[in-house]
Amino acid sequence: MTASGPDMRQQLLASGARLLAEQGPSALTTRRVATDAGTSTMSVYTQFGSIDELVRAVVDDGFARLAQHLAVVERTDDPVANLAGLTYAFVDYARLNPNLYAVMFGTASLGPFRRTSTEDLQFGRSEVFDEFVATCGHAITVGRFDPADAWVVVHQWWSAIHGYIMLENAGYVRPPSSVDKVLTPLLINVLVGLGDTREAATASIATVREFGPSGGQTHARAR
Template sequence: MSPRKLDPEIRTALVDIAARLLAEHGAEALSTRKIAAEAGTSTMAVYTYFGGMSGLVREMVHEGFARLERQFARVRRTDDPVADMLVFGHAYRHNAKANSHLYAVMFGGQSLAGFSLTEDDRQYGRYTLVDVVGCVTRCVEAGRFRQADPLLVAHQMWIATHGLVNLELGGYLVDPVGADRCYENLLGSLVIGVGDTAEAMARSTVAANRRVRREVTSTPEAVGPRR
């Protein structure tokens, strides 16, 4: 008999259900029985598709970064690389909010089912910064940023945006210091700190905000689960 063909929709459903149960109910909710029951399949599916719970947790991490990468791919390259950089930040925030159930496990904050991040897993996550690093390089080449290590600057942007997102997801950023206002001021300070002028930064902020709905907050199939 030929082996049964695996169903990618079941695989995606198991990942989403596991991540949601974890985010909503904690590590004690992460069991093959509960995951399979919600997916309408048998507990054997977790082993068939992932080799066990540890493999499922790893897939949750990779799926989260895959969705972030697809979100970044929607950011257009324009003749205003600073505006492009700001749109990347908006894309990071939007992806985290749209996939908060996955975001909660992407950075190894919990030890689950014997799983721990490997260096390969972390490198998979770092790889999503490739386009951001390229954008920083263009900012330097355009004279908007002074000469600097693009990889280091991209990491500074990542660290700042990631910290803001954690507070945003936790509901801590409210008016008069809401998340959007904090984001613009935080990234604006960083951009000016690496060489841009306040006037040029203000123009880029306006340009970036005009692009957010089209390039970030709409939800085409390409940014959703893998098929």
């Protein structure tokens, strides 16, 4: 029996996410999603209105899952250690979902779909980056970072880490060795640039060493 209503919507959403993850952006067509879900193309239009709206739903679900991925990072009283843990988790998520990450952050498009509207960009900020803003704000408050607008600080952090992710996803750097040789030194340099001392930043990062399922460090823990 074919699913309908909310069940069909979730089935199509799951199929879209699977095709995107396994075959890349070019696989996300109305026909291929419907076939993977075992239904007709009319179901896509009934549930989402268009393939663009299905893509938007897949991407929004991706941000929700990124928020869940970050939520498993253990929080401590050390905001710099927390930022490091969140950084490794953020990279780990991108490593696990390279095609979805590329669409989520506008480095790949699906036909006319690209996250450029204020509404689309706000979703990613509210679901994910408020956590980073709060963490950086804490680091500023306790004097680990220089006084600054926490959201601007997050953009500086993001610019560096997103660049690393793009290199890793393209195969120019390869984990796990690139984590110790490129990502961690990069993160330390960013932290020092934001106002921390190299010794304090290195000590905080040393507490973040638990590895996740794809090789990325995802949980902050005190030793």
